[in-house]
Amino acid sequence: MTSLEANIAFYDTHYDILRQWFLRPGDKVVLGDKQNRVCRFCSRKSPEVTFRKVAHAIPEALGNKSIESAYECDDCNEGFGRGIENDLGNWSKPTRTFARIRGKSGVPTLKKGGDGKGWRIEHGAAGFSITSYEDDPLYQIDEVNRRITFQLKRDPYTPVAVLKAFMKIGLTLLPDEEIGNFPHLMSWVRSTDHIRRFADQCPVIRSFQPGPMPNDLIAAFLLRRKSHVTNYPYMFLVLGYGNEVFQVQLPSEQHDLTLNGQPISILPFPTPDSPDPARYGPTRVQVLDLTGREVVKGEVIPVQVGYDLAVHKTGSNTTSKD
Numbered sequence: 001m002t003s004l005e006a007n008i009a010f011y012d013t014h015y016d017i018l019r020q021w022f023l024r025p026g027d028k029v030v031l032g033d034k035q036n037r038v039c040r041f042c043s044r045k046s047p048e049v050t051f052r053k054v055a056h057a058i059p060e061a062l063g064n065k066s067i068e069s070a071y072e073c074d075d076c077n078e079g080f081g082r083g084i085e086n087d088l089g090n091w092s093k094p095t096r097t098f099a100r101i102r103g104k105s106g107v108p109t110l111k112k113g114g115d116g117k118g119w120r121i122e123h124g125a126a127g128f129s130i131t132s133y134e135d136d137p138l139y140q141i142d143e144v145n146r147r148i149t150f151q152l153k154r155d156p157y158t159p160v161a162v163l164k165a166f167m168k169i170g171l172t173l174l175p176d177e178e179i180g181n182f183p184h185l186m187s188w189v190r191s192t193d194h195i196r197r198f199a200d201q202c203p204v205i206r207s208f209q210p211g212p213m214p215n216d217l218i219a220a221f222l223l224r225r226k227s228h229v230t231n232y233p234y235m236f237l238v239l240g241y242g243n244e245v246f247q248v249q250l251p252s253e254q255h256d257l258t259l260n261g262q263p264i265s266i267l268p269f270p271t272p273d274s275p276d277p278a279r280y281g282p283t284r285v286q287v288l289d290l291t292g293r294e295v296v297k298g299e300v301i302p303v304q305v306g307y308d309l310a311v312h313k314t315g316s317n318t319t320s321k322d
């Protein structure tokens with residue numbers, strides 16, 4: 001059995017797909033009832049709160065223009081936008097740029113920041129334009145394998161806020177009848193106090209599919225444990241965009257009680273291999289710990305790009321385009 005077959009068999013045996021979406025540009029999905037609006041997060045309704053803003057069920061920064069919800073009030077929308085969704089945006093930006101994910105104002109430009117000259121990676125009509133300086137190298141070129149590794153700095157983020165932002169997407173996508181199973185998660189995700197402990201044992205599984213992937217497709221799944229299964233988490237969100245797929249547990253105190261303190265070993269939700277694994281390599285799976293409570297500043301992450309880049313060196317200024 002290949003590992004993909006093993007993963008498929010694991011989910012066939014233990015989980016049902018409760019909901020799934022494959023969202024492309026032009027698709028329009030509205031969750032909830034626009035005529036009868038109650039905020040899922042704060043339980044308030046009109047006229048106490050307003051519902052004028054479009055509440056994206058998946059943040060727009062991740063490329064979502066298709067799915068919105070009718071049950072997030074403007075107050076909660078603004079709060080999440082300023083808070084945990086900003087952390088998710090900062091944390092995910094380097095890979096979103098290289099995956100050409102279009103947010104509200106196009107593909108994000110990465111720059112060193114501050115005033116004066118500094119490296120810059122920008123995506124425009126002609127592809128990527130990369131500027132760096134020899135006294136401040138941004139990348140290493142591996143000419144044999146035609147790979148470039150960029151050392152990219154992330155904007156500040158709090159890991160547990162990123163985790164909350166993923167779980168907030170899950171809470172938004174859940175059908176109404178499941179919400180009653182997640183009161184603790186709901187209250188924790190809404191809390192701006194990131195010291196408060198909950199979901200300490202929820203690693204995030206990240207699958208990275210190398211190679212050119214569509215930049216305008218979002219896939220989302222809610223996986224619910226089958227009724228006869230007890231020794232695995234009750235609910236998972238799986239969210240894929242660009243080259244990345246994230247699998248995040250949505251902890252339910254009520255349904256995950258028996259798991260308390262038990263080590264759990266699960267397989268990642270099956271993701272298809274990249275279009276040409278012989279050329280770009282197989283899907284890589286890693287487990288992320290996003291439970292850190294402290295702000296992370298100046299984190300440098302390597303991002304590898306394996307396109308056929310033509311690199312032109314001009315003096316101290318290096319520019320490459322795909």
Ligand SMILES: [Zn+2]
Pocket residue numbers: 039040041042043044049072073074075076077
């Ligand atoms: Zn609200």
